[in-house]
Structure formats: structure tokens, C-alpha cells
Amino acid sequence: MTQHTNFSTRLDDLQKRVQTAKSAVQTAATESEAQLKERIDRAQSNLDQSAQNARQETSQAADSARAKWAQVKADAAAKMSDVKANMDKRTRHMDAKLAANDADWAEADAAEALDFADWAVDNAQLVILDSIHARAHADKLAKAADNS
Template sequence: MTQHTNFSTRLDDLQKRVVTARSAVQTAATESDAQLKERIDQAQSHLDQSVQNARQEVSQTAEGARAKWAQVRADAAAKMSDVKANMDKRTHQVDAKVAAKDANWAEADAAEALDFADWAVENAQLAILDAIHARAYADKLAKAADNS
């Protein structure tokens, strides 16, 4: 399998994850509080695992592009709030104005996460195009060297 095929497969996987996330969000809007809390626990657990993996990758990779991207992932994950803690704190609120401010903050946080995801996709596209160009150029030079 060529690297180009691997990029296509990974983009297909990413697209499937977006469809799954969209479906989960749409379903969550109609779920009970208990179901929603369970869904949040699962999502938080996946994010926590991703944070752990990114930090491990940073510690294992000394330099280069892989280390830079691992650090970006670790930094972004570290900025993500602990949703479960926020949810637990929220259940103790009795003031409607405080709850409304909390909801506004959570919605703004979600919008920022979507903006970051959009930025990440744009960066991935640029990096993939650069990788394809770099491979094509290396193959061209190798072919020229073979023909010499």
C-alpha cells in the first residue's frame, strides 16, 4: 500500500468519525440526563486516552514533524476542560442565571473546538499535499538517477 493510499484511508476514517460524532450529538439532544452523562463519560474517557497517547508520543519522539504534531495534540488536549467535572459542578447549581452563563460558556467552548477541528483538517490537507509532492519529487530524482 502506498503512502497516498494510506492518506486516503485515514481521511475516510476521519470522515466516518465526523459522521459518528454528528449522530451522537443529534441523539444526545433527545436523551435523558442519565444517558447524556453516560455518553459524556465515554467521550471524556476517549479524550483522556488521546491525551495520554499524545503525551507519551511527545516523550518518545525527540524531534521532527512527528514530535511537533504530537506536542500540538497534547497542548490542545490539555486546554480542553474536564467536561465531567463541569457536569458534576453544574448539577449543584440552583441559580438560573449562573446555569445560563455556564451553558453559554459550554456552547462557546464547543464552537471553539469545532473551529480547531476545522483548522486541523486544513492543516492536514496542506501536509498531505506537501507529502505527495515530496514523494513525487523524490521518485522523480530516483528514476533520473537510475536512468543515468
């Protein structure tokens, strides 16, 4: 399997994950509070695991490019709010205005996360295209060296 094929497969996997996330969000809008809390617990656990993996990648990364991306992932994970803690705090709100403000902040966080995801996809596209160009150039030079 060539690296190009691997990128295509990973983009397909990413597309499936986006579709799964979209479906989960649409379903969550109709769920009971208990179901929503369970869904949030699972999502928070997945995010926590991803953050732990990113921290491990950062500490294990040998080359600068891998270390750079691992650090970006670790930094992004560190900036994510603890949704479960926010949810627990939210249930103690008795004031409608405070609850509305909390909802506004949560919606703003969601919008920022989507903006970051959008940037990450654009960035991935650029870096993948660059890697394809770099591999084509290396292959061209190797072929020229073999012919001389």
C-alpha cells in the same frame, strides 16, 4: 499500500468519525440526563486516553516533525476542559442565571473545539498535499539517477 492510499484511508476513517460524532450529538439532544451523563463519561474517557497517547507520542517522538505534531496534540488535549467536572459542578447550580451563563460558556467551548477541528482538517490537507509533492519529487530524482 502507498502512503497516498494510506492518507485516503485515514481521511475516510476521519470522515466516519465525524459522522459518528454528528450522530451522537443529534441523539444526545433527545436523551435523558442519565443517558447524557453516560455518553459524556465515555467521551471524556476517550479524550483522556487520546491525551495520554499524545503525551506518550511527545516523549517518544524521535524526529522533529513527529515531535512537533505530538506536541500540538498534547497541548490541545491539555487545553480541553474536564467536561465531567464541569457537569458535576453544573448540577449544583440552583440559580437559572448562573446555569444560563454556564451554558453560554459550554457552547462557546464547543464552538472553539469545532473551529480547532476545522483548522486541523485544513492543516492536514496542506501537509498531505506537501507530502505527495515531496514523494513525487523524490521519485523523479530517483528515476533520473537510475537512468544516468
